[in-house]
Amino acid sequence: MRHPVTRALAALLVVGSVAFVLLVGRAEPTPDLSRGVDGVAAWLHELTDECATVERDDDFTDFAGPVRSKVYAPFIAEWGTCAKPPYERLGLLVLRPGLEQAWRAALAKGEVRGDPDLAFGDGFALTGSIGMEYLGLKRLECTPSACSLVEIKHH
Numbered sequence: 001m002r003h004p005v006t007r008a009l010a011a012l013l014v015v016g017s018v019a020f021v022l023l024v025g026r027a028e029p030t031p032d033l034s035r036g037v038d039g040v041a042a043w044l045h046e047l048t049d050e051c052a053t054v055e056r057d058d059d060f061t062d063f064a065g066p067v068r069s070k071v072y073a074p075f076i077a078e079w080g081t082c083a084k085p086p087y088e089r090l091g092l093l094v095l096r097p098g099l100e101q102a103w104r105a106a107l108a109k110g111e112v113r114g115d116p117d118l119a120f121g122d123g124f125a126l127t128g129s130i131g132m133e134y135l136g137l138k139r140l141e142c143t144p145s146a147c148s149l150v151e152i153k154h155h
Contacts, residue, residue: 033094033123037080040092040124044084047135051082051090063091064127068117071106075099084128091127093118100140100147108144116140120149 031043037054044051060079061069075096081089099116106112118125119132120140126132132139133152141150 031124036078036094037092041082048084050084054080054082056080067112071102071112072099075102086130087128093125095123095125103142104144104147107142115142119152
């Protein structure tokens with residue numbers, strides 16, 4: 001018979017390993033983009049048990065505002081929103097290439113300041129910022145000459 005402390009340590013090791021595997025498995029942004037926004041929503045729902053229903057709207061400017069819409073809209077293949085606390089409307093964006101260059105150009109012209117307020121995955125983005133580090137998403141840091149995808153740090 002094992003010592004109770006040894007059993008407790010072994011149990012903690014197993015639980016910790018399972019938790020680590022779940023976090024690592026969850027951190028990989030891999031929605032099925034062939035399904036468009038529905039694929040992003042399904043991926044998010046699988047990870048968080050939220051964002052079950054995608055709402056679609058034709059007016060991206062109303063959602064994002066005129067400045068961001070001008071820069072983002074040409075590079076959005078499809079968009080929609082879902083409810084995922086703390087967001088009433090979390091934007092789900094399937095992207096076309098070129099957003100990085102457009103943001104840098106707008107930055108150089110003084111049309112925007114700072115970095116895009118999106119959390120990026122491979123070919124998609126979400127409009128939120130809270131909790132995105134747990135999804136393995138990154139933020140885009142830009143200057144007029146270059147942009148870099150950077151890990152989102154937990155605060």
